[in-house]
Amino acid sequence: MNIPMSQLRKNALFQQMTEEEIRELVDLSSCTLEVYEKDTLVVQENDPCSTLGVVLEGKLHIQQYDRSGDALTINVFRHGDCFGAPLLFTPHPLYPFTLLTLTPSTVLFIPFEQLTRMLRENPTFNHNYLAFLSRHILVLKNKIKILSHNDVRSRLMIYLSREMDLAESPRFTLRHKKTEIAEIIKVARPSVSRELTNMERDGLLELRGQQVEILLPEEFIL
Numbered sequence: 001m002n003i004p005m006s007q008l009r010k011n012a013l014f015q016q017m018t019e020e021e022i023r024e025l026v027d028l029s030s031c032t033l034e035v036y037e038k039d040t041l042v043v044q045e046n047d048p049c050s051t052l053g054v055v056l057e058g059k060l061h062i063q064q065y066d067r068s069g070d071a072l073t074i075n076v077f078r079h080g081d082c083f084g085a086p087l088l089f090t091p092h093p094l095y096p097f098t099l100l101t102l103t104p105s106t107v108l109f110i111p112f113e114q115l116t117r118m119l120r121e122n123p124t125f126n127h128n129y130l131a132f133l134s135r136h137i138l139v140l141k142n143k144i145k146i147l148s149h150n151d152v153r154s155r156l157m158i159y160l161s162r163e164m165d166l167a168e169s170p171r172f173t174l175r176h177k178k179t180e181i182a183e184i185i186k187v188a189r190p191s192v193s194r195e196l197t198n199m200e201r202d203g204l205l206e207l208r209g210q211q212v213e214i215l216l217p218e219e220f221i222l
Contacts, residue, residue, distance in 0.1 A: 001028045003108065007056050010080040012135075013128045025122050032109040042099040042107065049093040051109040053083045058105025061183070062097040073183035075139060076102070076176060085129065086136055088112055102180075146185050152195045155185040160205070160212065161220040170214040 005019035014022050032051070036042060042060060043049070060077045074097060077083060087093035093112075110118075119126045142162050146155045159181060164170055174181075178196075182189040199205050204220075206213045214220060 001031065001033055003028060003033065003056070007079075008054065008108075011054055011082055012080065012132050013052075013054075013082060013085070013125060015128055017122075017124055017128075021122070021124075025118050025125060026110065027114055030111055030114055034107050034109065036101045036105045036107070038101055038103050040101045040105075042101060042105075043095045043097075045095055045098045047095045049084050049087045049095050050112050052085055052088070052112070052115050054108040054110065055079055055081045055083075056106040056108055059102040060099055060105055060107075061102055061180075062099050064097050073180070073186075074143060076180055076184070078175075082132070085115075085132055088115060143184075152185075152187050152191045153199065155187060156181075156192065156195050156199070157204075157220045159185050160214065163212075164214055164217065164220065170217050172212055174210045174212055 005022045008014050008022050008026065009017065009019060017025075033056075034042075036058070042053075045064065055077050057079055060083075062074045062077070062083070064074060077099075083099065084093075084095075087095070119129055142158065146158045149155050149158070163172055163175065166172075176184065178192045179189050182192045185192075196205075196207055200207055204214070204216050206215060
């Protein structure tokens with residue numbers, strides 16, 4: 001298997017590591033590389049999880065379904081993201097979500113046995129892993145906070161506040177398309193466009209394509 005180490009360096013778990021360090025740490029011979037077409041089921045909720053999935057190309061979204069069959073998009077994964085990490089030390093690791101591709105995608109699967117060794121042998125990787133878990137908790141907390149509000153503006157403001165925090169600036173580029181934002185905050189896509197226009201009219205933000213400037217950051221603390 002031939003994978004450019006530069007691709008893995010873009011993943012949060014390999015930050016601050018050289019390509020040589022990654023090459024020495026990751027045993028690609030025990031990993032699996034999977035290539036998926038668009039709209040492909042990657043994992044099903046309650047499937048056993050024994051690997052860390054590292055997204056090398058494409059976009060995938062994780063979903064959960066309620067009793068009525070409605071899908072809730074929890075997050076969108078891109079190149080540089082990974083999934084399965086929080087399940088490493090659980091006694092019975094089962095995927096708590098369904099994962100599907102939004103575009104043609106490539107995923108590297110690293111067995112948990114190897115992941116445990118990597119955590120033990122490399123302090124930088126270990127630190128990155130713990131930092132990733134912390135961010136994962138914040139993402140879930142943010143999702144719960146969004147769903148606790150019924151109105152579109154509040155949900156959208158919480159989403160934008162999170163994006164502003166990630167960018168560490170009131171000026172940032174939207175990482176998600178409006179369709180994806182609608183799925184994340186669980187509203188209709190036209191409602192996202194309409195409310196962004198209303199928020200711009202009310203002087204809360206300026207929007208130029210995917211570029212956003214939050215004009216009144218204090219109003220986004222909900």
